[in-house]
Amino acid sequence: MSDKADFLSTEKEGHAAVGEVLHQHDYGAETELQRRLTTRHVTMIALGSSIGMGLWLGSGKSLASGGPAGIFLGYVLAGSMIWSVSHSIGEMAVMYPLPSAYVQWTGKFVCPSAAFALGWAYWFSYCITIANELQAVCTVLGFWTDKVPVAAWITIFWAVIIAINVFGVNVFGEIEVICSTIKFGWIFVVIFSLIVVSAGGAPGTDAQTYPVGFRYWNSTPFLNGFKGFLSVMPTCIFAMAGSENCGLVAAETDNPKKAVPRAVGSIWLRLSLFYLLGALMVTICVDPANPNIFGQDGTNASPFVIAYREAGLPPLAHMMNAVIFISVVSTGSISGYGGSRTTMGLAHLGMAPGAFKKADGTGRPWWGLFVTLLLGGGLAYLNVNNSASDVFTWFSNLTSLFTLFGWGLICLSHIRMRYAWKLQGRDPADLPWKSWTFPFAAWWGLMWCILLIIAEFYLSVWPLGEKPNAETFFANYISVIVIIVCYFGARVYYRGPWWVDASTVDLDASRRFYVEQDIEKAKRGGVMGALSKGVGFVFN
Structure with missing residues (x-):
């Protein structure tokens, strides 16, 4: 048998990428998921997966609550946080590409109780996001017709989301690439066209009657003071929730070392184009007092749609609505994907029933998909008897707090991983991919997550435009209560120390190795010398 064949025979069939080195004992790094996603899939999912209701619709509600400067600064702060979180994810996902990455990293580097609370909080957040996006479909389609019952729209597109996930991860990946490409291409149309609109160049505008440039910034930059600014943060966090999904899809990527850093490197593009410039266009083209903004008394349309419609550009208004x-x-659909993979990771940690570990031959985790899509779709029917904006507020507040908890633990896991790496005498240069932002970005993200969770407590006790009441408090802050109950319940069950002892962390367990630079050395040293160290190499 040739040297190359000897190397190949040491690996698990179908589980190794070119230039990749795996320990023969990977302590659960391998699951029944299939590595069917490529760098192209991961990059496009990172670019566009989180662009949904939070930006296109929720930005109008935030504009009305916090004013143009308030919403823009909110996106700047939230953007700096997810940028920090993404770099923490990148460093850990390359080395530990696991099915429910954040949960398993937290269990490995922080403590099992925090991992339990994070896992179930994230899973519920995915379910809430499915419900929120389904009820957003009703609002979007209501722009064209109000003849179809809300429940009918929810049922139809619940079935669509189920179908996308059921057809398998490769179909899911291609659909996400197409959708992300459409969103990414359209944002350029939005930016350039709304600049023209703001300058009075649209058919229905002129410099005498239309609010040119930064008129709204000059007249009402902030609304409702500091509390108004705090009120936009849940929507900004909700809009960016899901940006961390590149950490999840790493487990189903053939070469995370190539795919994940590229996805992390593209984060600035999404933040600047979609969120910052997109939000800026809204603030210069739409009056915060417009009654048709989502959440107000009028048609409840997207502020982007309103900008085009009032500028006398109905074709662009319809196209914008279609992109939304x-x-x-x-x-x-990507929330269904994320929720099912989270339950799989929990099962591998012994924190969910063993059935959630299972996936079929094409990598579909049926039990996780069934439960996630069932609960997510079921919650969407709350929209039938309540206003869309009220349901959006409930769900976005719940999701934003779950997201802050998740982002905070991702940053903390990164800090703890680096601490364990240093404590055990390892060189940071040996990391398969090293973020240049450490430690500053990780600490920045963790600090702001803590501060905003405290700020949301203040806003839940003294809500904007309302008197303090128990119903509003629990509607807005129940997420934190759920997290606390899960955490201390797990503490009672798992007992043990409050922190994982960093000196005892097995840094090679569940790790994927990449030593392309050592392949030539292995060739010169002989095959059996390499295999005697318990390592297998795979060549193209």
Whole structure:
């Protein structure tokens, strides 16, 4: 047998990428998921997966609550946080590409109780996001017709989201690439066209009657003071929730070392184009007092649609609404993906029933998909008897707090991983991919997550425009209560120390190795010398 054949025979069939080195004992790194996603899939999912209702619709509600400067600064702060979180994810996902990455990293580097609370909080957040995106479909389609019952729209597009996930991860990946490409291409149309609109160049505008440039920034930059600014943060966090999904899809990527850093490297593009410039266009083209903004008394339309419609550009208004429709269905489908993989990771940690570990021959985790899509779709029917904006507020507040908890633990896991790496005498240069932002970005993200959770407590006790009441408090802050109950319940069950002892962490367990630079050395040293160390190499 040739040297190359000897190397190949040491690996698990179908589980190794070119230039990759795996320990023969990977302590659960391998699951029944299939590595069917490529760098192209991961990059496009990272670029567009989280662009949904939060940006296209929720930005109008935030504009009305916090004013143009308030919403823009909110996106700047939230963007700096997810940028920090993404770099923490990148460093850990390359080395530990696991099915429910954040949960398993937290269990490995922080403590099992925190992992339990995070896992179930994230899973419920995915379910809520499915519900929120389904009810957003009703709002979007209501722009064209109000003849179809809300429940009918929810049922139809619940079935669409189920179908996208049921057809397998490769079909899911291609659909997300198409949707992300549409969203990414359209944002350029939005930016350039709304600049023209703001300058009075649209058919229905002129410099005498239309609010040119930064008129709204000059007249009402902030609304409702500091509390108004705090009120936009849940929507900004909700809009960016899901940006961390590149960490999840790493487990189903053939070469995370190539795919994940590229996805992390593209994060600035999404933040600047979609969120910052997109939000800026809204603030210069739409009056915060417009009654048709989502959440107000009028048609409850997207502020982007309102900008085009009032500028006398109905074709662009309809096209914008169609892109929003595609966005919310896409975000709903990736939430089904994320929720099912989270339950799989919990099962591998012994924190969910063993049935959730199972996947079929094409990598579909049926039990996780069934439970996630069932609960997510079921919650969407709350929209039938309540206003869309009220349901959006409930769900976005719940999701934003779950997201802050998740982002905070991702940053903390990264800090703890680096601490364990240093404590055990390892060189940071040996990391398969090293973020240049450490430690500053990780600490920045963790600090702001803690501060905003405290700020949301203040806003839940003293809500904007309302007197303090128990109903509003629990509607807005129940997420934190759920997290606390899960955490201390797990503490009672798992007992043990409050922190994982960093000196005892097995840094090679569940790790994927990449030593392309050592392949030539292995060739010169002989095959059996390499195999005697318990390592197998795979060549193209």
